[in-house]
């Protein structure tokens with residue numbers, strides 16, 4: 001379970017990439033170039049990156065809108081993200097959908113589902129299908145504190161527990177569900193205690209400590225892969241921005257924000273790497289520079305990319321009609 005130096009640096013790289021991509025998106029949003037909303041994961045990068053990093057090739061994730069770090073670890077590129085947010089014809093969804101609402105089955109990523117909780121039964125189904133196909137894959141999905149109040153959360157987790165499916169559910173307790181604080185979301189003291197109701201292991205982790213997150217996720221993934229069934233992870237973190245860029249989060253106590261600012265996951269991990277002499281400040285600065293350069297290049301090229309043609313609105317919407325007796329061929333955008 002010990003990470004090599006290269007792996008520790010890779011965690012840093014993904015977290016920084018997560019942050020820089022979003023910072024550039026904020027600029028574009030303010031310039032009116034982002035189509036649709038922008039949902040930041042500021043302060044939550046360690047949870048996305050640390051959990052997804054525990055997976056292996058062939059595993060499948062069902063991310064939510066705030067899980068940019070997850071999809072970067074799974075192999076999404078800044079180009080995918082920039083073209084997608086600007087709804088360009090060259091984007092993964094061809095400009096048909098916005099933000100992170102796109103999947104890449106070849107990368108093990110299914111498309112996010114907006115109805116909160118719905119991903120859990122879907123991912124339980126994927127875990128079950130994987131077992132039936134003897135693939136030994138692990139399915140992982142994320143849910144917010146608000147999302148845990150849905151019926152689908154209960155049904156999906158209960159089914160996965162009864163079937164002992166290889167599923168890891170990461171509950172990101174970031175204190176808020178839009179303007180609803182945690183104490184108005186549930187009478188339970190925390191989310192991890194809910195695991196007992198399903199008869200599955202629950203682990204709570206400091207979600208702003210990427211190494212701790214990785215450790216807990218890795219244990220859960222190993223349990224899932226060895227047939228021991230699902231785990232519920234509660235990641236204690238904080239939503240440092242409003243629900244989306246259009247929300248000024250006026251309802252959030254300033255002192256609470258300030259307290260969590262001190263626990264910024266990227267700054268904390270930078271200190272860990274420097275103090276343990278895992279990396280030098282120069283090395284980290286070089287990583288930062290290369291990320292900035294790459295993201296700047298992709299912003300520039302996405303801005304030049306064409307918007308979709310009007311006719312494209314009718315393409316790839318329905319599967320082509322198949323005549324009786326003909327094999328079903330699903331066309332996939334290359």
Ligand SMILES: Cc1ncc(C[n+]2csc(CCOP(=O)(O)OP(=O)(O)O)c2C)c(N)n1
Nearest residue numbers: 066114115116144145146147174176177178
């Ligand atoms: C079933 C359902 N109800 C309501 C919504 C509208 N909605 C979208 S995000 C959100 C808040 C989610 O809060 P949380 O689950 O804590 O996730 P966070 O935004 O904090 O990451 C709500 C109410 C939805 N998408 N699905």
Ligand SMILES: [Mg+2]
Nearest residue numbers: 144145176177
């Ligand atoms: Mg929340």
